[in-house]
Amino acid sequence: MVEDNRSKQLEEAIIENYKQEEDMMILVFAQWCINHGLEPEELYRAAYPQQDSNERLLRVRKLTVSREEAGDIPLDTVLGVLSMFGNEDLAMVVAEAAAQLPQERK
Template identity: 45%
Template sequence: MEFKSIEEQVIQKYKDDENLMIRLFVQWCANHKLDPQALYQRAYPEQQANPALKEVVESNDEFDELHIDNETMLDVLQLFGNDDLAFVVADEIGKLKL
């Protein structure tokens, strides 16, 4: 029984961390006036809308003035295996520098 509890805690921690990653992504997009759902769709065109992303976007009408560094955003996305999304974000970073 104790093993299951530890397993559940690990799963919950990953979900919490994943939610943080989504919130950082949404904040980064807000900082650069980009649509997070559109970027996600470009990265994963074969997937339906991401419910967790939609929930974060809808729950954050007012975004903090937290600045997310471009490199940090890329690192966080790659840490969670969102390489395709990191590629799209890197493309947008390139456009922002022009």
């Protein structure tokens, strides 16, 4: 019984850690969008048109700051974290959006 409880606690801790890391990925994506004058929700919808709005994106978006307050986030970083979490479609949309940005904003 004690072993089952420990196993369950470990499983819950792993799941919670993954969710926190996933939230960080969402924050990196959303902040990159804000830094480049793009709407994260629009890019998300372009990547996943079959899905309704993403509640986690809406929640995490509240943690973003203005472009002036934020540090630079390299495109490679955004693409890397999106790929790490299996968001290849979103990474493709981000890469396409980045290609459309004026040179001084990339």
